[in-house]
Amino acid sequence: MxxxxxxxxxxxxxxxxxxxxxxxxxxxxxxxxxxxxxxxxxxxxxxxxxxxxxxxxxxxxxxxHPDVVKAAHEQNQLLNTNSRYLHDNMVDYAERLSKTLPEKLCIFYFLNSGSEANDLALRLARQYTKHQDVIVLDHAYHGHLTSLIDISPYKFRNLEGQKEWVHVAPVPDTYRGLYRENHEDPVTAYADEVKNIIEHAQKRGRKIAAFFVESLPSVGGQIIPPAGYFQKVAEHVHKAGGVFIADEIQVGFGRVGRHFWAFQLQGEDFIPDIVTMGKPIGNGHPLACVATTKEIAEAFAATGVEYFNTFGGNPVSCAIGLAVLDVIEKExxxxxxxxxxxxxxxxxxxxxxxxxxxxxxxxxxxxxxxxxxxxxxxxxxxxxxxxxxxxxxxxxxxxxxxxxxxxxxxxxxxxxxxxxxxxxxxxxxxxxxxxxxxxxxxxxxxxxxxxx
Amino acid sequence: MxxxxxxxxxxxxxxxxxxxxxxxxxxxxxxxxxxxxxxxxxxxxxxxxxxxxxxxxxxxxxxxHPDVVKAAHEQNQLLNTNSRYLHDNMVDYAERLSKTLPEKLCIFYFLNSGSEANDLALRLARQYTKHQDVIVLDHAYHGHLTSLIDISPYKFRNLEGQKEWVHVAPVPDTYRGLYRENHEDPVTAYADEVKNIIEHAQKRGRKIAAFFVESLPSVGGQIIPPAGYFQKVAEHVHKAGGVFIADEIQVGFGRVGRHFWAFQLQGEDFIPDIVTMGKPIGNGHPLACVATTKEIAEAFAATGVEYFNTFGGNPVSCAIGLAVLDVIEKExxxxxxxxxxxxxxxxxxxxxxxxxxxxxxxxxxxxxxxxxxxxxxxxxxxxxxxxxxxxxxxxxxxxxxxxxxxxxxxxxxxxxxxxxxxxxxxxxxxxxxxxxxxxxxxxxxxxxxxxx
The missing domain is CATH 3.90.1150.10 (Aspartate Aminotransferase, domain 1)
Known part of the structure; x- marks a missing residue:
């Protein structure tokens, strides 16, 4: 005892x-x-x-937070089961999240951690594009799973090293990066670095599945990428047949104040293809989410292979997620x-x-x-x-x-x-x-x- | 709203x-x-x-279960934070779990899902053995992550197919498998299949990191491997420098009745090198655990690279895990x-x-x-x-x-x-x-x- x-x-x-x-x-x-x-x-x-x-x-x-604790307790007393049964909490929560996002990002998957979300994002990108390669920013950290250490220079530099399908772009850091505040056009300069990476990769016969980036690189040093950078990068990546994945795990849910999502700091004309959410989403409860487009979700489903996440999207997790959204609004x-x-x-x-x-x-x-x-x-x-x-x-x-x-x-x-x-x-x-x-x-x- | x-x-x-x-x-x-x-x-x-x-x-x-719901609510009101701070619940829980396991399995990692646990098990095995290859049973399912689909024939047969580092052994199913109830020694026959796989792999210069198996194959068809099979397989795998991973995600925590862990059905002389736990561990709360030996944990730590799991081992998850153990005992x-x-x-x-x-x-x-x-x-x-x-x-x-x-x-x-x-x-x-x-x-x- x-x-x-x-x-x-x-x-x-x-x-x-x-x-x-x-x-x-x-x-x-x-x-x-x-x-x-x-x-x-x-x-x-x-x-x-x-x-x-x-x-x-x-x-x-x-x-x-008492509202979140209360929501957890109420739902814990009623039901906590898997998503193979219908339940209102999951659809209510998906609906609420959809209202915070651009219309295009309208399909949701619920999981237990940011790492699980980033791993699924990778699977979605690869299934949709049929490509394998990923471009990430230097010093990035996207999670503790095997697949994510591979795309996290912060980790892989100290472990097995860089895989042939991973490409590392310079951090768009205008304070201590390659192009600084005195550069006439750091946005284009940094985006061109990504363009060059794509061209070099393609010359070697490699195909880009995704540009995977935190909307604000955190472990990389609390970086604010200059506005417009994501748009230009997305253009290059889309041209190469890849998708843009915005990792909002550290920075989403209103943290940046004037927007609900940090990628929105880039401007209204920017919409990622996949958004991953974690950490703040459940105020400590293990919860995460992937939002994506109909096209990507359909390509993923087209394999016929089920995606089942035992705890993901259970009524308790979703009740907590809803309560967090309520508090952000109410307060x-x-x-x-x-x-x-x-x-x-x-x-x-x-x-x-x-x-x-x-x-x-x-x-x-x-x-x-x-x-x-x-x-x-x-x-x-x-x-x-x-x-x-x-x-x-x-x-x-x-x-x-x-x-x-x-x-x-x-x-x-x-x-x-x-x-x-x-x-x-x-x-x-x-x-x-x-x-x-x-x-x-x-x-x-x-x-x-x-x-x- | x-x-x-x-x-x-x-x-x-x-x-x-x-x-x-x-x-x-x-x-x-x-x-x-x-x-x-x-x-x-x-x-x-x-x-x-x-x-x-x-x-x-x-x-x-x-x-x-009211005791589990109560434990969650009490802890939710007090504290839910990450494992970078000391907290009694995590060490109490690790101590309690250690009492259910053979002494050798004395180091614990806490995570949010069985999939996260199996992914970490894979990382531990590879870091410890410095080998890459994995032997799994046919039809096995070990989780929804990229790394686990690779070792789940149930999934990879319908997706990208079998990786060169994955080897599939026949299910030790004495009802509809290769060697049945009329075979004079199905234990040795099935274990020899694994031995042959190892020998063939080694001839191709490949090195075995792990034999990865559910203690009772579930998705594979609710299979009860004949007692003694794990011991013989472990002998072959250890000889090849690999480790034995028992996936107890579906079947642990007393489900088999006369033992707390399903691998114990094989006999007292069998001890896996790594055990993974999930599903029942938190009665629905996203919680999972990896137990392993001191040697394997030390090899993993020797890289100097931190393993941080944002939600893993938080005081609420551990309180719930403890409450589940209490109920199993009390009732x-x-x-x-x-x-x-x-x-x-x-x-x-x-x-x-x-x-x-x-x-x-x-x-x-x-x-x-x-x-x-x-x-x-x-x-x-x-x-x-x-x-x-x-x-x-x-x-x-x-x-x-x-x-x-x-x-x-x-x-x-x-x-x-x-x-x-x-x-x-x-x-x-x-x-x-x-x-x-x-x-x-x-x-x-x-x-x-x-x-x-």
Whole structure:
């Protein structure tokens, strides 16, 4: 039977080391946090200490949101079964999601994780195009499954390497990428890179099934691709017989504020062929979705082979998905994300003037990256300094983390209820810590955290 | 906002056809069932009609079991976050699961679906062995992901076909397989088939990473491999440097009655290297697990690459997993499965004497297959008759379905609370229907459902 007494942090840690695969890493591995409760944008450790959560984009409408918890409980008491039976929740949910998307994206598949969604997207693309190859952005991460590690440079570079059917395009990062803010037309320049990749691949007899991209590359370093890039890429990809897959797993569901989907930042004239959803979709409940066109869905069905996902689209998952949509609407979380995100951007940019370590502040809504650099000329990633800052923030009970190939980009992607006070608090704390670090640097106590 | 009025069955069906990928099939596609509630082993349609559920092995401890629902609700109100923070539920759950397994299987990974578990098992096997090839049984199904369709003859035969790294061994089916009940040593004969496959593969320079098998092949036709087969196969596979993966997704968690895991039916001297769990593990909640040895987990971690599963091992999933284990214990469901399963086997074997269409009754606990045949000599699958029987059972509000390459094996895998009365009712109804079908056949009204 279960232990009645809660274990101490050290006991939990010891058991975890003994029983759980060590590939499953902890935050702050040398001094991990034990969290026992959470509410809204706050998490609480076993001693009741409150942490401000700036990173959990899964607890989208706030940790343990009562409406979501209630929806789960009501449905759990009634029915939880597979999608081989008719149920209103699934069709209601598909209908609701369809209203958030361009009309063309009208067919839905429900699954349990973003990884499952991306794997299905790959299957759909290949079945529809009869092609095999995939173009991805450098440093991209699309999931933990065999098929997705193959299309995730962030992972495959450290494992078996690049498959012959995978092509890596440069990240459309106008701050530290190939073409920067001083380039006259980075949109065309980056899209032409994709065009060149396609041409080279075709010369080798290869055929493009898909361009697979996060609408805002996250692990890649909280990147905002310049508007118009997706349209131009889609043109090249479609010409090659491929499809455009927008991975909205990290960034969808209103996070960017002024749109419900991050791909919509590219402009109204852009519509992907497949959209994948995950993380925030169920506020923590294992849920995911793939939306696509009638043509692609029909090509997939034409094989006659059933797609059955045991848990996918069950009435509980769909009830939770619906409740999340309800809360986003009811609490005007998109408008809130815009307001708080704008304030956060503004105050972070004020810090940029004050602290030379802040090279760039970029973002949209509650998806923000702060690029820390060692020098203005080379924009060398301030990796150690970023780690130090994150560690000191944790000591102030603020949970923030880094991303990007240089692990130097602070990433903000908090629960959407993150408010102005929270924003003020975190920026003030960053200011304090950076000021301290600069002082220590000047007094040469800690040379490793110096920046120009 | 959500529809307040429930939709009619026809409305739900119309919306589903409009919005959900048609690869997602319905039971009884021409006249699907709309289920709105369920309790224990019973499901209820929109008009309150009660159906006896003989097939849902996901609702393992009974649909909407109050203890499981309560555990979910309590934890949902407290915390649902990722496994990068320490939490007692994950280590408690790993510890509890470890007590059900041989000591060697002591490292756990938590995920959201059986498919995710099998994909990780594949990654573990390949990383540990540095080999690529996989041996599977014919007609096997291991999941809906790209990597798993590759190792599922049930799927790949209808799609892109067999990959060069996949090898298919004959199903150790002593009723309609290569070596039958009259063979002097089917165990060695079937294991030698695997040995031959390994030798042939090695001659072509290929290296075996894993033998991947359901402990009781389900989609393959509710097969009970003869005891000792796994040991002999494991010997050959280990000699080739591969590992033995037991897929317990359909059949674990006490379903077979006298053991907690179906692989234990092979004998105490058999221990797989990797065990995958899914379906029943969370009574419907998306949850899955991989258990493996220290050596394999360490080889996987040695790459230094993190394995992060966003929802996997969250406190809610683990609380639910623990509650399921509690109910299995508290309600003595293993002993119950043995008792009811034995009764079901006995009464079905009585029917076998009465109805020549019943060629074989096989099973263990609440995992039972009834193999319907057109003739004794050839044991030709009675596919149409099986479909007719299942359709007529549905008209009597009994949900049963078929499996096996000939879709002629009735499969019983009900919620574990399925009781003696339920067993009596379903066997009596089968008797009635088969008697009717035989009469109709004699009066030549329906020649297609005739059997000798």
């Amino acid at each position: 279960r232990a009645v007494q809660p274990r101490s942090r050290q006991q939990t840690l010891a058991l975890r080391r003994q029983l759980v695969g060590s590939s499953c890493k902890l935050f702050f591995p040398t001094d991990p946090v034990k969290i026992t409760e959470a509410k809204g944008q706050y998490m609480y450790d076993e001693n009741g200490r409150q942490y401000l959560d700036c990173i959990n984009n899964v607890a989208h409408v706030g940790h343990c 005007h979380l998109q408008a809130h994300a815009t307001e708080v995100g704008n304030f956060l951007m503004k105050t972070l940019k004020e810090q940029q003037i004050k602290h030379p370590i802040i090279g760039d502040v970029r973002g949209c809504g509650l998806f923000i990256g702060v690029d820390l650099i060692k020098d203005q000329a080379e924009r060398t990633p301030a990796t150690a300094e970023a780690e130090e800052l994150v560690t000191r923030l944790k000591e102030k009970y603020i949970l923030l983390s880094t991303d990007g190939p240089g692990r130097n980009v602070l990433k903000f992607k908090p629960p959407m209820c993150f408010n102005m006070e929270d924003a003020k608090f975190v920026v003030e704390t960053i200011d304090q810590i950076l000021t301290d670090m600069e002082k220590e640097c000047l007094s040469q106590k800690k040379t490793t955290v110096c920046s120009t | 959500r529809a307040v009025q429930p939709r009619s069955r026809q409305q739900t069906l119309a919306l589903r056809r409009q919005l959900v990928g048609s690869s997602c099939k319905l039971f009884f596609p021409t006249d699907p069932v709309k289920i709105t509630e369920a309790k224990g082993q019973y499901m209820y349609d929109e008009n309150g009609r009660q159906y006896l559920d003989c097939i849902n092995n996901v609702a393992h401890v009974g649909h909407c 003595h469901l293993q002993a119950h499965a043995t008792e009811v399963g034995n009764f079901l086997m006995k009464t079905l074997k009585e029917q076998q004497i009465k109805h020549p269409i019943i060629g074989d009754v096989r099973g263990c606990g609440l995992f039972i297959g009834v193999d319907l045949i057109k003739d004794q000599a050839e044991r030709t699958p009675a596919t149409a008759e099986a479909e007719e029987l299942v359709t007529r059972l549905k008209e009597k509000y009994i949900l049963l379905s078929t499996d096996g390459p000939g879709r002629n094996v009735l499969k019983f895998k009900p919620p574990m609370c399925f009781n003696m009365e339920d067993a009596k009712f379903v066997v009596e109804t089968i008797d009635q229907i088969l008697t009717d079908m035989e009469k109709e056949c004699l009066s030549q009204k329906k020649t297609t459902v005739c059997s000798t």
